[in-house]
Amino acid sequence: MNSIAEQIADFLSDYAPFNYLAFEELSQIASDVKVVVLEKNQTLFQINDVLHDSFYVVSSGIINLSVISDSEETLLNKCAAGDIFGLRPFFAKNNYMMTAKSREETIVYAIPIASFRPFVANNPDVLNFLLESFAVNTRNPKDKENLIGKLISDNVFYSDQQSEMQYFQSLTYNLNPLKTTLYSSVQDVAQQMTASLTNNILICENDFPVGIVTDTDMRTKIATGRFPITVTVDKIMSSPVVTVLENVSLAEAQLLMLKNNVTHLCVTLDGTDKSLVKGIISEYDLIVAQANSPGVLVKEIKRSQTAKELKQIRDRVADLIQTSISKNVPLSHVFNITSEINLALLKRTVELSILDLGSPPARFAWLSIGSQGRKEQLLFTDQDSILIFEDVAAEKYRDVKDYFLKLGKKTTATLEKIGFSSCPNGHMGSNMQWCKSLTDWIKQYDNWMNTPGENSSDLSSIFFDYEIIFGEQKIEDAITDVIFKNVMKSTLFFDFLGNDALRNNSPLTFFKKFHVEEEGEHKDKFDIKIRALMPLIDGARLFCLSFEVKGINNTFQRFKQLSITDPKHAEIYLNCAEAFLTLSKFRTLEGLKNDNDGQYINLEELSKNDKEKLKNALAPMRDLEELIKSKFQLTQFS
Template sequence: MNTIAEHIADFLKEYSPFNHLTFEELSEIATSIRVVNLEKHKTLFQINDILHDSFYVVASGVINLSVIADAEETLLNKCNEGDIFGLRPFFAKNNYMMTAKAREESIVYAIPIATFRPFVANNSDVLNFLLESFAVNTRNPKDKENLIGKLISDNVFYSDQQSEMQYFQSLTYNNSPLITAKNAIVQDVAQLMTETLKNNIVICENNIPLGIITDTDMRSKIATGRYPITISVDKIMSSPVITVVENVSLAEAQLLMLKHNVTHLCVTQDGTDKSTLKGMITEHDLIAAQASNPGVLIKEIKRSQSSKELKQIRERLTDLIQTSISKNIPLSHVFNIASEINLALIKRSVELSILDLGSPPARFAWLSIGSQGRKEQLLLTDQDSILIFEDVAADKYKEVKDYFLKLGKRTTSTLEKIGYDLCPNGHMGSNMIWCKSLTDWIKQYDSWMNTPGENSNDLSSIFFDYEITFGEQRIEDAIGNVIFKNAKNNTLFFDFLGNDALRKNSPLSFFKKFNVEEEGLNKDKFDIKTRALMPLIDGARLFALSYGIKGINNTHQRFRQMAIADPKHGEIYLNCAEAFLVLSKFRTLEGLKNDNSGQFINLDEMSKIDKEKLKNALAPMKELEELIKSKFQLTQFS
C-alpha cells in the first residue's frame, strides 16, 4: 500500500466515524481517496450544483458552509480538521443545498461514496453517525463531550422542501411487541400471532432480540412445506434483527428498511441488537407517520369540507410543532412550516364561506394581521384580520359591504371553531370598522400615519404587520404603497410609534430580578409576551418601516435585514434576532405544556439554566431601546 494512502488512513482513524472501522478497512478506503487542494476562497460546491460522487473530510485549513436565504449569505458552520461535510449525495437525490468554500488555503479528502457505502452498511455506528449528522446538523450526537470530528450536515430545511421534514418527524410505533423464546414451537407461535392479530413476533433471550418471524416467513418456510410445523422458531427466524434507537425519525427508518430490504425494525434501548427490546416499527407505521407531513396536511386542508375537519388538522399541526421543537429544529424553520399551514387553514375558511354565500360581488383581499401576518403564530392565539374590497359605485356600496360583513362573520366563526379565539379588541374582518373599501382603508392609513395622536385610540401597530391570505394581491400592494409613502420622513409618526415601542414595562428590575405579575390570575408569573417579545416585535417593525423594508414582516427576518441596511449597528440587530427566537421558544414550550397562549411563564417550574438563558435573551433589549431613542431622537414620552 502506498505511503499517501497510509498517511490518510492514519489521519482518519483519529476521527469519528472512521474510528469505528478497523485499520485494514480504513487502508482499503484510503487507496481510493482523492486529495483536493483548495486555494483561499475557492468553492468546492455551491447551492444547486449537481451532487458529487464523494463526500469530504477536512485534512487541513477551514471550510465555510453557507446558505443564501432572503438574498443574504448566512454562514451555517465552519469545518475544521477532521470534520465531515457534503453528505447530501449519501441520502438525497436533489442538488446541494449549500455552498462549501475554503476560508483559507485548505486540503480536503474526497471519499468516494461507492467505496465507502459497504462499510456503512456493515457498521451501524458509522451509519447512525452519518444519518444523525445529516438529519440534525449536529456535532457527534452520540458523544456530546468529545467534540472531535464534529460532523456537519449540508442539510438545511426550508418550508418548500417538505420532504426534508421527514428527517425531523418522530414515529409512533408498537411499544409492546409480541415476544417468544427461541425454543418455542412454530405451531404455537402461529396460533399466538393469529389470536393477537399480529403479523410479526420477536424471538428474545432476556429481552434481547435474537431474531424475528413475520407472516412472510410463515408463508415461505412453513406453508410451502420446507420446514415442519413442529420445529422450534429459531430454525426459521430471520437473524440478526435490524435495530434502531427510540427516537428514530421517519426518514431514518425508511432508509434502513430500504437498505436492508426488511419490513420491520426493532427499537432497542441503545439502538443495537445487544440491548433491551423497546418496540417494533413496521412499514404500516411509516405510512401512518407520513400523514402528518406538512405537505400532506396542506393537501388535506384544501379538500376539507367543514370546520370540524380543519380543527383535526390544526391539532396535528400542534403535534408537528411539538416534535420539531423537541428535535431542536431551528425555530425560524418551524415558523415557516406553521405559517404555511395556518395560511392554508385561513384560506380554506374563507373559501368555505364563499361556497355558502355565493360569489363575492367585488374583488377583495383578506389580510391576516398581527402574529399570523408576521408568520409567528405557533400557538392557538386569537385571530386578527382585516377585509378590503375594491371600490364600487356609491349606490352599490351598502349591499357590497353587507356581503363582505357576512363573509367576515362566517370566516371568523369557522376559525373560532378550529380553535383561534375571536380577537378581544375586535380586530377582525367581521367588524364593521375593519371591513371596508380600498379608498376607505387608504384614508384610514393616511389618518393613522399623518395625525397619529388624534385618533390613536384605534391605532394598533399590528395593522402594519399583514399578510394576504386570500384574494387580490394588488389590493395588498396598494396598502403597502400607501404605508411606505406616508412613512418617508414622517417624524410625527415615528415619534408616536417609537414612544409606543418604549412604553412597555421593563422585563427585569434594577437588581436584575424578573418583573413578575403582582396580582390576579397570573400572580408571580412572568409576562413573556408583553415584557419580552412585544418590545422586540415593535422595535423590528419601527426600523423596518423607517428603512422602507418591504415584504418582510417576520420579526427575526426584519432584524436580519436591518443588519444589512444599517451595518454599523449590525451586531445589535443580530443579537435581537437571536433573542427573539430564544424567547419565542420559551413561550411556545410554555403554551404547548399548558395548552394555552404561553403568555405567562411560571418561573418556579424553570431550571436554573433556563432562567439564565431567559435572562440573557433579555439583554439585547437595552441596546435596542437606546438605539430607538437615538435614531428617532426620543427624549420624552409624548
C-alpha cells in the same frame, strides 16, 4: 454486454451518484435499464399515479416537474441530462405527489429500483448522496455549484420544507411487541401471531433482540415446505435485527429500512441489540406517520367541508409542534411549517364562507394581521384580520359592504369554532371599522401615519404586519405602497411608533429579578408576551419601516435582514434575532403544557438553568432600546 447497455453505463458514469460505482456495477445496472422515448408534452407520471418500479434519469431533452395547487400548475423544477427524478418509490409507499412531463422530445432511462437497491445498500457514498439530498431537498449536495447530477426530491410541500420536516417527525409504533425465545416451535409462534393479529414476533435472549420472524418468513420458509412447522423458530428467523433508538425520525427509519432491505426495525434502550427491547417499527407505521406530515395536512385542509373537520386537523398541529421542539428543530423552521398550515386553514375558512354566501360582488383581499401576519402563530392565539374590497360605484357601495361584512362575520365565527378566539380589541374583518373599501383603507393608513397623535386610540402597530390569506394580491400591494410612500415624510409617525416600542417596563428589576404580575389570576407570573416579545416585535417593525425593508414581516427574519441593511449595528440585531427565538420557545412550551397561549410563565416551574437562559435572552433588549432612542431622537411624545 450489448452496445446499448454499454452506452447507458458510459452515460451514467458521468453523473452522481452513479459515478461512485465501479464500471462493472454500472454495466450490471445498465443491462436492466429501459429506454423511454417521450414525445413533446407527454406525461410520464402524474399526481396520485401509483408508483412505478423504477426511478428516472434524463438522457436528453427536458422534463418539467410540477404540482397543482389551487387548480394552478406550479413548475417546481426542470430536469436536464443527468438529472435524477421520480425517487418517491425509494422512500414512500404512497402515490406520486407531482407530475413529470416532457417539455420537448425527451429520452429518459428507467432504472429498476430492485436492480439498484443492492448497490445502495452496499455503497455508503450512494446512500449518503440519496440520504442528504432527501433530507435537505437540494440538488446535488456534494456539488455546491449544482453543475451536474441534480437530484430532485419529489416530496412536495409548498416550499422545500416537507422532506426536511420528515427528519424531525417522530413515529408512533408498537410499544408491546410480541416476543418469544429461540427454542419455541414455529407452530406455537404462528398461533401467537394469529391470536394477536400481528405480522411479526421478536426472538429474544434476556430481553435482548437476537432475531425476528415475520409473515414473509412464514410464507417463504414454512408454506413452501423448506422447513417443517415443528422446527424451532431460530431456524427460520432473520438475524441480526436492525435496531434503532427510541427517538428515530420518519426519514431515518425509512432510510434504515431501505439500506438494510428490511420491513421492521427493533427499538431498543440504547439503539443496539445489546440492550432492552422498547418496541417495533413496521413499514405500516411509516405510512401512518406520513399521514401526519405537513403536506398531507394541507391537502386534507383543502378537502375539508366543515369547521369540525378543520378543527381536528388544527389539533394535530399541536403534536407536530411538540415533536419538533422536543427534537430541537430550529424554531424558525417550525414557524414556517405552522404558518403554512394556518394559512391553509384560514384560506379554506374564507372559501367555505364564499361557497355558502355566493360569489363576491367585487374583488377583495382578506389579510391576517398581527402574529399570523408575521408567521409567528404557533399556538392558538386570537384572530386578527382586515378586509379590503375594491372601490365600487357609490350606489353599489352599501350592498357590497353588506356582503363583505357577512363574509367577515361568517369567517370569524367559523375560525372561532376551529379554535382561533375572537380578537378582544375587535381587530377583525367582521367589524364594520375594519371592513372597507381600498380608498377608505388608504385614507386610514394616511391618517395613522401623518397625524398619529390625533387618533392614536385606534392605531395599533399590528396593522403594519399583514399577510394576504385570500383574494387580490394587487390590493395588498396598494396598501404596501401607501405605507412606504408615507414613511418618507413622517417623523411624527416614527416618534409615535418609537415611543410605542419603549412603552413596556423593563422585564427585569434593578436587582435583575423578573418583573412579575402583582395581582390578579396571573399573580407572580412573568408576562413573556408584553414584557419580552412585544418590545422585540415592535423594535424589528420600527427599524424595518424606517429602512424601507419591504416584504419581510417575520420578527426573526426582520432582524436578520436589518443586520445586512444596517451592518454598523449588526451585532445588536443578530442578538435580538436569537433572543426572539429563545423567548418564543419558552412561550410555546408553556402554552403546550397548559393548553393556552403561553403568555404567562410560571417561574416556579423553571429550572435554575432555564431561568438563566430566560434572563440571558432579555439582555439584548437594553441595547435595542438604546438604539431606538438614539436613532429616532424621541421628542414628540416622550
